[in-house]
Amino acid sequence: MSIERVRDYFRQYGMEGRIREVDASSATVETAAAAFGCEPKRIAKTLSFCAGEDIILVVTAGDMKIDNKKYKSRFGCKAQMLKAEEVEPIVGHGVGGVCPFGINDGIDVYMDVSLKRFDTVFPAAGSSNSMIELGIDELEQYGGSSGWVDVCRER
Template identity: 55%
Template sequence: MSIEKVRAHFKPLGIEERIREFDVSSATVELAAVAVGVEGARIAKSLSFKVEDKPIIIVVAGDAKVDNSRYKAQFHTKAKMLTHEEAHELIGHDVGGVCPFALPEDVKVYLDVSMKRFETVFPAAGSSNSAVEMTCDELERYASNFAAWVDVCKGWRPEEQG
């Protein structure tokens, strides 16, 4: 199970005990927010895409949506999400538990600025019923193959609220 891979990834860092497992699903932002007991925006969604036939993960705030024009400006290609099968195969985590930890070396991780307005966020930890609380600095430090901070989302800025 990929939560075990994440636990093994965290062990040398001394943070494996921070993984929280739930009796209920945390596979969606809404379910995770209930399981963790926080507003949905603080759930860090890990979205998997293909860029030049290589998988990438972009971690975004729970209330953010990928903005196609910002995405294209950043990655010079149209946003194309991985299928459930591709995520399992290329990322090593199943949809619902996709996270930026314990990834194959060719999977780059990008963190979206939409998360920076929170003191801590809650990404999944490799299963559809787990999460781990981290600051954005910790997320950057502990993510596998961290590439860059990006600004590819919409819907979360105060001026975008209607």
């Protein structure tokens, strides 16, 4: 189970106890915000893309969406999300639980600048009913960030 993979990942830092699970689904921004009692914009959603031969994840604020022009300017190709059935085998977490923690090797993770306006955010933790609250520096560090990008706009 993917949440166990994330727990194992955070265990090396003594942070596995910070992962929270709920009985309800937190697979969408709205359901996650309701389940964990925060504003939807503070949900750090992780989007999975195929960029040529590369797989990349973009972690962005819950009130943002990919801006195709900015994405193409930054990554040199059109934004092409992975198909739902491809996400788990390629990334290591299924749709609704995708996060940058405990992912498969060879995937670059980028943090969108939209996250920088918050002290803490709530990314998923490997399942559609889990999350972990992290400071922005923690998200960058533990999320294995390859850098900050500006590839989103408001929904």
